[in-house]
Amino acid sequence: MLVMLIVVPLVLGILQVALVMHVRNVTTAAAAEGARTQAALDAPPGAGEQRTRAQIDAGISDRFVREVTVSPATVAGAPGVEVRVVSEVPALGMLGPAFTVEVSGHAVSEVAP
Template identity: 55%
Template sequence: MPRRDQRGSAVVDFVLVLVVLVPVFLGILQVALVLLVRNTLAAAASEGARYAATLDRGPADGAARTRQQIGGAISGRFAQDVSARPATVDGAPGVEVVVHATVPALGIGGPGISFTVTGHAVEEQRP
């Protein structure tokens, strides 16, 4: 029985595997990027709310602190829509910092994933 030539079959196998693995890998990277940005924004919003809730500070100070934290950790483009306002936290006066952001596809452009994170803190009271 004559033997068939197997040359070139490794290239075909390689391409067939890549067609499946590349989209899976890129999807995992996108999820990781979104989670990184969301967690960083949530931590910055919480830090800004705690800062704004101290005795001699106000909501504007908390929003500025949140923008500073975001700019230092990831990118200032995610700090464009930051707001802070007085709020009631579990029945006590407090501060709420809200950050709206959109994470583009793989961080380079295209359709993005939008979300909102919020940080709350109870205001300090003078003794």
Template identity: 50%
Template sequence: MRRRASQRGSAVVDFVLVLAVLVPLFLGILQVGLVLLVRNTLAAAASEGARYAAVQGRGPADGVARTRSQIAGVVAGRFAQDIDVRRVMVDGAPGIEIVVHARVPALGIGGPAVSLDVAGHAVSEEAP
């Protein structure tokens, strides 16, 4: 089948038009996935730090150190800059709460950031 001269190069134009839609869509989905990875990592590290601080013989500073090491080991240490720890009541029992505050770039490395606050709780062990 022969093409007319007016259709010559139309496949390239079609390809570019489709690519202009698909590439930003793909990159957006990838970026959402990365933000969720960081959020889930921060939440897991906060929970682990709270459990570690709640063990008898350990204190809040130990929990913060554990949370920082967990975050730095998986994503980046810059997400572990702002960590708060306090004693709270967890379902009527004394416990520890660790809150991690982080700003995650939402649109690439230099784009605007999304503020995340994740918390982990654990019931403190008591001496028998």
């Protein structure tokens, strides 16, 4: 019984770290994919945000996402696109107060020859 006092909080802590890492990895990949979509030649406005939200919804629940913004940026000296995703991960698994995870993805914009 005494061992349970040590093992249970340890396992719950490992699960929390795994949840945060999973949310961060999925949102980072979705932001990069959204940036590549928006940077494509003749991409309609809002295509990057739509693609980012679709990728996040496929990987995790969209309820974690608080904000997705797409803006022009300079990537290695070239014109490009930046997609920023702000998400909130509950501190106690699925319940409790949340803390913020912010990630971004970048892509160089395509230009017509």
